[in-house]
Amino acid sequence: MPISPLVKEDIATIAAAIAAQAPKLSGKTVLISGGAGFLGKYFLGVFSYLNEHVLDEPVKVISVDNFITGDRDPNFDFSDKEFILDVWGDVTYPIPVREDIDYIIHAAGLASPVYYMKYPLETIESAVTGAKNLLELARKNENLQGFLFFSSSEIYGDPDPSAVPTPETYHGHVSSIGPRACYDESKRLTETICTIYQQQYNTPVTMVRPFNVFGPGMKHNDRRVVPMFTYQALNGEPITVHGDGHQTRTFCYITDAMTGFLKVLLAGKPGEAYNVGNEDNEISMRDLAQIFVEAAGGDASYKLIDYPDNYPAGEPQRRCPDGAKARKELGFQATVDFRAGLTRFMDWARSQETYVAKQQETAKK
Numbered sequence: 001m002p003i004s005p006l007v008k009e010d011i012a013t014i015a016a017a018i019a020a021q022a023p024k025l026s027g028k029t030v031l032i033s034g035g036a037g038f039l040g041k042y043f044l045g046v047f048s049y050l051n052e053h054v055l056d057e058p059v060k061v062i063s064v065d066n067f068i069t070g071d072r073d074p075n076f077d078f079s080d081k082e083f084i085l086d087v088w089g090d091v092t093y094p095i096p097v098r099e100d101i102d103y104i105i106h107a108a109g110l111a112s113p114v115y116y117m118k119y120p121l122e123t124i125e126s127a128v129t130g131a132k133n134l135l136e137l138a139r140k141n142e143n144l145q146g147f148l149f150f151s152s153s154e155i156y157g158d159p160d161p162s163a164v165p166t167p168e169t170y171h172g173h174v175s176s177i178g179p180r181a182c183y184d185e186s187k188r189l190t191e192t193i194c195t196i197y198q199q200q201y202n203t204p205v206t207m208v209r210p211f212n213v214f215g216p217g218m219k220h221n222d223r224r225v226v227p228m229f230t231y232q233a234l235n236g237e238p239i240t241v242h243g244d245g246h247q248t249r250t251f252c253y254i255t256d257a258m259t260g261f262l263k264v265l266l267a268g269k270p271g272e273a274y275n276v277g278n279e280d281n282e283i284s285m286r287d288l289a290q291i292f293v294e295a296a297g298g299d300a301s302y303k304l305i306d307y308p309d310n311y312p313a314g315e316p317q318r319r320c321p322d323g324a325k326a327r328k329e330l331g332f333q334a335t336v337d338f339r340a341g342l343t344r345f346m347d348w349a350r351s352q353e354t355y356v357a358k359q360q361e362t363a364k365k
């Protein structure tokens, strides 16, 4: 299936939003880890678009992934003659690249709670050891212009209500032995390692702390909340809300999130971490489920369920970014209203066989 027009439109939107910074990529080489993941695919899409429409000299891209959760998605095939795609590589081992590298993006990881609970040690190693290997590669590349580490808003743990919206200066409230520790603590330690490389070796490291990004390309079985509710809504299943449903999140549509990430990579201050999220739409999981019920129409409903055994308990009660730093230093602010983003996401999902196969099966019977 060719790339969806909706995704193409979103990629053009991202490219337009970073027009001022994009020329920095002209003639450069980028290495991205986790290139087969949800966000990795968008980086490839944006770089391919820039090559076709914007840059004087193309950006070369080396995409490395061990495919533990990512895949070669034919619906997101951004093949470009300047790209070395689908390189099988595990960042927990040194990556043998001969090319001179100008930018490194470390996006490899186990992002979805169900998967990091299933692979806790791999989660720690992809962050910590992966970053260490890529930072060593960065040191060997004297002309390196930027190194972007994908941290997470989860480094804040379960914040004190007085620290919501949460600024980058909040130190976090995190358990070192809880069911989520493999993810939260490994992201925290990796931020520490990144900071030390910046201080000791002057490596131009920046860090992003994304707050629940969503958009086309998320797999139906990814188990993050938006694709999961979408799958349930499109297949006439009850929307299942974990716990009492009062826990809140904010959701940042992919065009906003990618704009923020690229601005941090290309214009962020070395050694600094930036929240990237949408401050304006903190919503409880009950209310979110209700939106899906309405979107599904008919007899749809949601139900509260206990946390399943394969889902890490102890989730944060509230999550909402303070976006002041990114706004002031990078001129970044999320602009896509949640419902508008969700409409795009659901339109895309309806066109995907994996999201609607079950519904079609039931209709045939």
Ligand SMILES: NC(=O)c1ccc[n+]([C@@H]2O[C@H](COP(=O)([O-])OP(=O)(O)OC[C@H]3O[C@@H](n4cnc5c(N)ncnc54)[C@H](O)[C@@H]3O)[C@@H](O)[C@H]2O)c1
Binding pocket: 033, 034, 035, 036, 037, 038, 039, 040, 064, 065, 066, 067, 068, 069, 070, 071, 089, 090, 091, 092, 106, 107, 108, 109, 110, 111, 112, 125, 126, 130, 150, 151, 152, 153, 209, 210, 211, 212, 213, 214
């Ligand atoms: N998407 C979000 O909302 C969000 C929020 C906070 C943080 N993040 C972080 O951003 C990064 C990218 O997120 P995503 O949504 O694209 O995740 P994703 O799970 O869709 O993609 C991650 C990719 O990394 C690959 N990978 C895992 N371990 C690897 C290893 N050792 N070597 C090479 N590749 C490996 C996986 O196969 C996968 O393709 C992750 O590090 C995640 O923790 C994402």
